[in-house]
Amino acid sequence: MKSKKIAIVGASGYSGEELVRLLLHHPFAELTMVTSRQNVGQTLAQIFPKFASHPKSRALRFVEPNAEVLASAADVIFLALPHGVAAEFAVPLLQAGRTVIDLSADFRLKSAATYQDFYNHEHPAPDLLKKSVYGLPEVYREEIKAATLIASPGCYPTSILLPVIPLLRAGLIRPDGIIADSMSGVSGAGRKAEVDYLFCECNESVRAYGLPKHRHLSEIEEQLSLAAQTPVTIQFTPHLIPVNRGILTTLYLTPTEPFADLVGASRVAEKIAAAYQAAYASEPFVRLLEGKALPDTKNVTGTNVLEIAWRLDPRTGRLIVLSAEDNIVKGASGQAVQSLNLLCGWPETTGLL
Amino acid sequence: MKSKKIAIVGASGYSGEELVRLLLHHPFAELTMVTSRQNVGQTLAQIFPKFASHPKSRALRFVEPNAEVLASAADVIFLALPHGVAAEFAVPLLQAGRTVIDLSADFRLKSAATYQDFYNHEHPAPDLLKKSVYGLPEVYREEIKAATLIASPGCYPTSILLPVIPLLRAGLIRPDGIIADSMSGVSGAGRKAEVDYLFCECNESVRAYGLPKHRHLSEIEEQLSLAAQTPVTIQFTPHLIPVNRGILTTLYLTPTEPFADLVGASRVAEKIAAAYQAAYASEPFVRLLEGKALPDTKNVTGTNVLEIAWRLDPRTGRLIVLSAEDNIVKGASGQAVQSLNLLCGWPETTGLL
């Protein structure tokens, strides 16, 4: 395989750190530059002692982020920056002919108006929205291979879209009335010095937040609408729980074919099982659980795998689907590397198993 | 106030231990007997070092549970036993003229058939179901005062019933389509030596369980049906999260009066606020949150308080209600002591503030 030069902009947050980990061990990715305003001049090993055993971590020093310098240092640039800021780098890097994989929300939506509605500022580069590809490989594999601007999905959206899209596409669930109830580890809040995320404020605590209009709704609903070919509005409640890593999402869905007993449920179950098999049986990073097993974040932490299980409830006529992922891996940096593999023509699982 | 002699049967589990804590500090309750098969002969101080500073903890020794002996030792007997076993003690204690506060599920249902459906064995004393009072003081205060058999509610039911009943009674929400999504601390599983509840199996883990027909559904639906005066079937998903104490419940409800914009929402909001004020403004153990505050288990841990907040979502037309409680206090032992206070004629908050 031909190797590529890779840079990470914003490499000191949790997603940036995970990108560093994945790329240091990636056989074809040559990490050539890492940026971080607060750590300029320090080596990777100094900031992240856990990588210190890797020789490159002692050689590579954080630099100021600069688009021109980045364009000369790398073929593919990961942006692990806040929304709004990411676009400032994406524009010149794309103009310089580089490939950009953006982990922020800046290029996830097709509609600049929706962006403004949810992010409360004008879109910084609306022309690029047509160009960008939503980096969910299980859904947009071919588009990703050809893309130069990847908008890597959010953590909550990944945990909701992968379980729901196959059912919507197969017409097995109604596009209205969808409820997604999610629990996330604290790394989702980023490595920010805020009192709310101090150990003592999160430990022995559970709380909902961002009610009822969390920003991730924008990309979730846009993608579900595309899958359903009709506008979809969902209910989404995120909760903060005291774990470092992991998102568990519980989805409440209504099958299009009603059922009120075990016989009816069994008929519907066959179709759901078939839809999931068709969608994911050969996907390396989606694990369909069998038997009595239910998703548990501890079984996916540190991996790029999303687990799915589901149950039909004859008492209520509903379909309950559960998913578990590592919010920083499949929900962010691992999925971004999965896209990198695709667009570089490397085996999709390289560096992710 | 006139004091009463109190005994606790099954005082070595988490609920039993919390009863011990509350009753040792209760000014009118005289703890005269504690039973525990595995700790016979040991003092309270030996088994629970944290109570060792209390003089009574060094004097009181665990004994074998025996109904006759209990009846002679106490006026009121708390049963902190598994379902099925509790009834074995309740029957002779009631016959001996004693008052029983049962923390198990044995007397929570009015229907022996529903009990058998959910607990998989015949009800051990169906005649007592007529006699028992569901020990939710905010709903059955007067009945509790006159009762001799209290069936103290389950932890999940408390977190669901208190937020939902006032809305159903006021006709503000539809009785169908209710979804309750709950997260519980590990103490809810009891002090049982099972691999599933080891530290390393629960820490850095989130998982659903008991899907889709958890036993607590039986009492939740019976009580909601009484409030709605029509049969209610709900969707309920419990999750296990790595905290010792606390339940957070997120409820998805549909207002009977539809709304699709902020004006409509504001009209509905007034009625909901009024219903909650009417129900709980003067309740000492229900806290209606204001402004941007949302329930957080860390704000109720160790207390008998249940927090409630709610949001209307104009995008979906739904009402989201959130509650937080300490599963072992308001969800079990604290609520049981609240009933004790009522039936003994003591101020309801005695020993609970």
Added chain:
Amino acid sequence: MKSKKIAIVGASGYSGEELVRLLLHHPFAELTMVTSRQNVGQTLAQIFPKFASHPKSRALRFVEPNAEVLASAADVIFLALPHGVAAEFAVPLLQAGRTVIDLSADFRLKSAATYQDFYNHEHPAPDLLKKSVYGLPEVYREEIKAATLIASPGCYPTSILLPVIPLLRAGLIRPDGIIADSMSGVSGAGRKAEVDYLFCECNESVRAYGLPKHRHLSEIEEQLSLAAQTPVTIQFTPHLIPVNRGILTTLYLTPTEPFADLVGASRVAEKIAAAYQAAYASEPFVRLLEGKALPDTKNVTGTNVLEIAWRLDPRTGRLIVLSAEDNIVKGASGQAVQSLNLLCGWPETTGLL
């Protein structure tokens, strides 16, 4: 009992919050003023929802700290401020004839030079060092009763001094070679927005810090020297562990009477047991563990109790003493209220059981 008006300066940190909790429930303390620069104008209930059930929490609003206003509002003022800042308030409040209980390090040392050596700035009010009383009630009970300036001890010092002082005073251990190895919960770092204390930086982590010259050494060594009547230098290593509350200290001591077998150990053991009994048998907040029991922070969390257990090791000739306390209660605010009770002439355990 005659009540007193009490104010808390710096009531928004962890120690300040715990003082609020203790004083809201204290039968003779009338909390009249709480200050916090960042929360001016907010009620206690708004900042600390968990106190919202207490009527006073809805009435009392945070104000700017101002010595003159504080002097007019309260008889006794608690200072829960950083070192250096505390003295700025203590001086005028004492001049105005008020009693000050300071939880900072400003008045714990007798030597201004030692203060400067350990805190890296000149002592702000050296004249007051003669006047201040070290607020460790088990050691300075009579002095506290008569004091107007209490320097309430640090959390680590409390966990070390209470186990060691009786042994030094009785001449049972050598004053040299003492090692104190401590583990503290994260609340010890305060409610400060720093990346190092974020949930994800502390959870699944254990680390030492402040090596080898932690600031608390200054007061520990001054107090041990007084007890031993000879200069004492100790080794002290604090560690940060992922719990909210609690300090466990393991002390390595050398008995003055050597022993190398079980017979010798048994002779020494009798004297140690006698010294601890003499010192603490009637102390309400020191619990001497018996039998196989060892201190566990979970048995003291939320209480003002310090647990002590010890073992002689015939293999090494050493005495191992272990202590456990809640760093915010016995290690800070609870102990400060214990001093308040003493100087107000109230029963020492008031509001602390």
Added chain:
Amino acid sequence: MKSKKIAIVGASGYSGEELVRLLLHHPFAELTMVTSRQNVGQTLAQIFPKFASHPKSRALRFVEPNAEVLASAADVIFLALPHGVAAEFAVPLLQAGRTVIDLSADFRLKSAATYQDFYNHEHPAPDLLKKSVYGLPEVYREEIKAATLIASPGCYPTSILLPVIPLLRAGLIRPDGIIADSMSGVSGAGRKAEVDYLFCECNESVRAYGLPKHRHLSEIEEQLSLAAQTPVTIQFTPHLIPVNRGILTTLYLTPTEPFADLVGASRVAEKIAAAYQAAYASEPFVRLLEGKALPDTKNVTGTNVLEIAWRLDPRTGRLIVLSAEDNIVKGASGQAVQSLNLLCGWPETTGLL
């Protein structure tokens, strides 16, 4: 490289599970058999869903442990069994000409009498003690290469021996008076259904245990005595803290060359630094920290690395050394695989980076 057939006996505990993880991903190890009495007939994927993405996990089923069958299925057999039981398998497997890597304590000591003293039963196969090699590659690399019976070290011993041995060998510290204070995650207690290790008993808790004569002292002292060429007796206190993984050990040592000021300390420091450099500069799995960095278990969790840092204290004349490791990787299964690599002639870091 030539691959080898590998079996794991006792693959359902935490060490066994980690061996499975490491060997599934090892390029030259062919995992042919896993045993577990309670999981007979189940696939690896069913018992450990997190490995389900690996094709072999769906093919390999747990079998009853049987020495004859194991000998025919594998070249090298890992024993992840309790002490006493391990020897029952080691004896016939060695007789059948197989290589055994034992993770229990059965073959770690040279003295059967010491074994009996610490493990309270007669040694089950004392003849093998001469044959076995202590599997600490940084100390016994050449012996491991030639061994057929490896006694893989305990978790605490590894965290103590690697920091102390180079200093003893270089004569830089005194062999008497050594103190090791360790904190371990709960996985060290094994996947055993015991109340003491339930989530609620460990979370928000810190406690010492096994005082003062923990079993691991036997192998620690035997190895230190060999390094010092004189009998060494140490003080060792293990503590249980609420993390899944990781041991942090703080060592209190006395340099042979006294120092009482910064000049003296600097002279001693040079020698210590040189000794550590000589011992570990080229070791792939020992990381000597520089500057202000101190060991933190979160930087080694999931890796085979042991971190070391040290400080001289001119106030006390002592040397403080700190180490951090993952108790299940470098402290157990990772180190055992490191030995496997050595004895199979594979690069030592294979499958461990």
